[in-house]
Amino acid sequence: MLDSFKTYFQSKTNLTDEQFLSITDTLQSKKVEKGTVLLHQGDICQHSFFVSKGLLRSYTIDENGKEHIIQFAAENWIISDRSSSYFNEPSELFIDAIEDTEIVFIDKKFINAAAEISISFREQDNTALHNHIRQLQKRVNLLLGATAEQRYLDFITIYASLTLRIPQWMIASYLGITPETLSRVRKELAKRNFKPY
Amino acid sequence: MLDSFKTYFQSKTNLTDEQFLSITDTLQSKKVEKGTVLLHQGDICQHSFFVSKGLLRSYTIDENGKEHIIQFAAENWIISDRSSSYFNEPSELFIDAIEDTEIVFIDKKFINAAAEISISFREQDNTALHNHIRQLQKRVNLLLGATAEQRYLDFITIYASLTLRIPQWMIASYLGITPETLSRVRKELAKRNFKPY
């Protein structure tokens, strides 16, 4: 599973094998069971998690005990709480495993070392930040204006490959609606003969 | 008004006067009237706008012709569409002036030049990106879970100094509610003897 991270990483940053090897000493990989919590609200986020196999999610829990899913991360995605990590402050987020998953733990030492030896890593990281902003802004925009149905349709086109793996109540949580409403939306779409797959 | 940008910029990046001077050739400042549109949806965003005096906003217009305000920027703030600018793609956003305002137009040449000569600029820019992400994520979270009233209360504490300058219907648009609802929320708060100022 470290291999798949290496492949991923080199595809993004053009580091040589030697360069990559020279900074991997703090990288750890681990298999975790479905349900394992990797980051708790209140903790300071010390790692980014690269998913080599499986599925993770990040979410908040509000004063009423309700979960709000912020993000999903399947194979070849990295998930973390960048704010907490960068500003060294307690995280708002939980991160846990939706499926049994194989993870590479990326710590700050690795990030810093990579940034030091590679321009392309820095560029890549910058691009990732911009992508993240773009994605969040689009989501804000949808939450401001779109109906439950529109948001769901947007979700299944963007995350087509994940829609079957993620339980519906989590999709509902991501969309900001209840599972019951999502069920009704889907029923309505089916009635209108909509075929997602 | 270039001066106020210089002050702002040096407070964030520790460039010397000479360094700053050496890259200012493409900077332009301009006064624009209330209502002036600085960026149109569909355009590629070529500048960031530094506000030395006045107030700008960015917003989208959806299929039904409804505005959704994404951001406000008053004195000593920079506003732009980073995604459009960075990825060189058509912007989703409009940016226009809520008040008569004095603006410094910052183009990519300036940014690139600054990044080239100053580590602290790069760091500062990176911090700004992380702040942006943190702010957007918080907003997503509020939109997913909080009531109109909670969102309004959050707004007036965070943007206390702006609440009196921004028309209520724009605040409503930022919060994702109608002006009528905001009016009712305010009435309710007043009844419960809530004192914002």
Place this chain on the structure above:
DNA sequence: TTCATTTCTTATCCTACATCAATGCATCTG
């Protein structure tokens, strides 16, 4: 000033979505 335009409020009715509750299925687990 005065007239016009924009913004804010209020009132009535309406709808999208939430809440609550019950049932049917899967799937785990001992």
Place this chain on the structure above:
DNA sequence: CAGATGCATTGATGTAGGATAAGAAATGAA
């Protein structure tokens, strides 16, 4: 395999906030 647990669906009912309309108040222009 029987029971427990979790998830999706469905139905009945409630509600926050939207739509519409109209008047009041503020702002602005002439």
